[in-house]
Amino acid sequence: MSSLVSNALKRSLGPVRALLFFAVVAIAGLPPAPAQAQSYAFSSVQVEGNQRIETGTILTYLGFGRGETISAGELNAAIQRIRETGLFETVSATPRGNTLVITVDEYPTISRINFEGNSRLSDEDLAPIVRSQPRRVYSPAQAEADTAAIVQAYADQGRINATVTPRIIARSDNRVDLVFEVFEGGLTEVERISFVGNRNYSDRRLRRVLETKQAGLLRALVQRDTFIADRIGFDQQVLTDFYRSRGYVDFEVLNVDVSLTRGRDAYLITFNVQEGQQFRVGDVQVTSDLTEADPLDFESALRLRSGVVYSPTLIERDIARLERLAIQKGLNFVRVDPRISRNDRDLTLDVDFALVRGDRIFVERIDIEGNTTTLDRVVRSQFDVVEGDPFNPRQIRQSAERIRALGFFGNVDVNAREGSSPDQVVIDVDVDEAPTGSLSFGGNYSTDTGFSLLASYNQRNLLGRGQALAFDLQWNADAQNVGFDFLEPRLLGRDLRFGLGIDYRQTDNQGETLYDTRTAGFRPSLSFPVSENGRLQVYYEFDYADLYNIDPSSSALIQADEGAVGTNSLGYGYSFDTRRSGLNPNAGVLFRFGQQFGFGDSNFIKTSAEITAQTLALNEEVTLRATLEGGALQYSDGQSRITDRYFLGSNIMRGFQPGGIGPRDTGTEEALGGNYYAVARLEAEFPLGLPEEYGITGGVFLDHGSLWDIGRATGGSVEYNDYTPRTIAGVSIFWTTPIGPLRFNFTEPLDVQPNDRTKSFDLTISTEF
Incomplete structure (x- = not known):
């Protein structure tokens, strides 16, 4: 129941x-x-x-x-x-x-997309970031993803407090406007960069290596540095390169701690490093696994010497030298294998450059993409190889660096991939064009010339041909300059530079002198390398000089030079520079020597020479520079005019006004210039103990030199016509500002002549806007 x-x-x-x-x-x-x-x-x-x-x-x-x-x-x-x-x-x-x-x-359809509140990033900057599109269906998920992408774009610009709010505005026919309301916020700066584990180099020295800079109290007024996360990886690499190029082969960045301050308005960055020991080069030799390659033939090409601080850069340069020598000897597919033996007891590294047989791989072709303006041949000219040549990875890396150094591209990727067969490779070159032209207006101030207005047009990649064109105009109360320069860097497809310079200058120096001048010049030239660090230039020059509007009370020697003269000359100039390619990364030498031979109405030889040495001392905190410079103007037919002679200003010998040193008319006290000059400059630049972010350093200098001989019989009417040395000492303050580097020189004459015109202060500033 x-x-x-x-x-x-x-x-x-x-x-x-x-x-x-x-x-x-x-x-x-x-x-x-x-x-x-x-x-x-x-x-x-x-x-x-x-x-x-x-x-x-x-x-x-x-x-x-x-x-x-x-x-x-x-x-x-x-x-x-x-x-x-x-x-x-x-x-x-x-x-x-x-x-x-x-x-x-x-879901509604998006009618249009707008951005509101943005100024630091324009609509054109933000539009490619957003994946929502007009005439497509509105998706809340995609709008949120677009919001996150915009916030990240601002974070990459150093504005981590930026906020973005997506809003929709209803329209008819089930359509909406998608609006991203942006609050950009302020820049988030790097308040402090510090290091842990560094014993040999100070925090100050290491900060100069990094791309990221820190901002301080004073610097916030004149220059702001923002935090960009992508820079940290680059900073770790350049820090590693800095140490290893100085022999610290075991150097390692253990970690980088990045944190926000309590107010979330600045970053604190700490690099935790492990330096290790510094190694020097021990024994250096060349060995060969190939019967056709005699090591003795290659040893003379080595520049690396025992006892110098070990640097991978030096090894790479010697490898490149040996491989080039092998090609010159007709030995293809020879690879140089550096074999490093470590001696921890005496902290040395023995280097054995072994000549071995490389893979038989050829270059099938070179593909270039992304060069919408620059011609293919400009990019190809940076390669030492062409289709059909043996493939050398080192040459390809060096070619990639040369392409980047052109400055024509924002990004350059060079990669090799297998071609139509295993023994063929295709080299892919992907580039992104960057702006190469500029039109600028600016100002220049010097205690010598006062304030000047500047206008210039520069194009470093004319019509995509890799040529350079520059036009400059400078005007002040006493002088007007116009200059035109053209450069073809690879004439006939070789490392042969053709240059053409045209200039015109007019002076109205009634405030300083009792005459006016007009000068013009025309100068075509060719230059080419003659060694790894040396370059030779040859040129023809036509000079026109007109001396006019001479005051009757002016010196008789100046009045005798009145009129216009045209001069033809041929010349050459040699330069040798090891400041970036020498064995010592902290030292370098620059040497210049040139001669100009006048012919036609005036036969003369004008000789100039300069040698500068620079080194870093006291753990690279102090920069020492020494320069010896001189010039000689000798006439075999005729005599020099005042427009031909040297005049020493503060750019050559500090502490003097323009025309303040050298031969002078005893009656009018006018400067006459000189046919000879020689100057020695010694200088040291060092930190002042101020926070590095202020950009202020100090210096001391000593200049010793003279300007003499006007090259004609004077009958006692000229004083200081013989070699009469002067000595000037001084201190400098260097200040790096957004409007340009400022240098303040305070000078004290130690040995000058009574009628010399000295000055105790000098300021130089240059900027463009």
């Missing part, structure tokens, strides 16, 4: 349970299913609510056909696939007998 009652209750409650089940399913938006059934078969599917999306497109996401039996789970999965398309705000399904009714509510 009890079982019968139980079964009766179940039968009576069955319809109620079924109704409750369908009600719950409808509320949840799931397809209803009979309480006792687990499968469906629909003869038709009806879609409601779609306006832009075709019904057929929606049906393709179902995954089942008409009359096909499916389970409730499969039906749920089909509806979920429609939701995941991102085209609909809501999706629901309702079985109506043998018909499945799918109801959708479409």
